Amino acid sequence: MKGESYKQPKGKKDTYTKETLKMAYVGMSRPRFMLCMAIHKDRFDEELDLVNDGLWEVVRAY
Numbered sequence: 770m771k772g773e774s775y776k777q778p779k780g781k782k783d784t785y786t787k788e789t790l791k792m793a794y795v796g797m798s799r800p801r802f803m804l805c806m807a808i809h810k811d812r813f814d815e816e817l818d819l820v821n822d823g824l825w826e827v828v829r830a831y
Contacts, residue, residue, distance in 0.1 A: 775787065775790055807830065810829075
């Protein structure tokens with residue numbers, strides 16, 4: 770989401786994260802018109818809000 774590639778921690782095998790990132794890429798690269806994503810408020814911090822730069826419409830769901 771930030772445009773940074775994933776770097777596997779040295780000396781650790783992190784296949785779960787790598788497979789999850791592959792699945793997310795496939796899911797996000799298929800929509801032709803609209804993509805909706807849900808992120809918990811605790812995980813959407815100011816850093817991601819700054820990256821948004823008006824590109825996304827952030828809507829609070831209850």
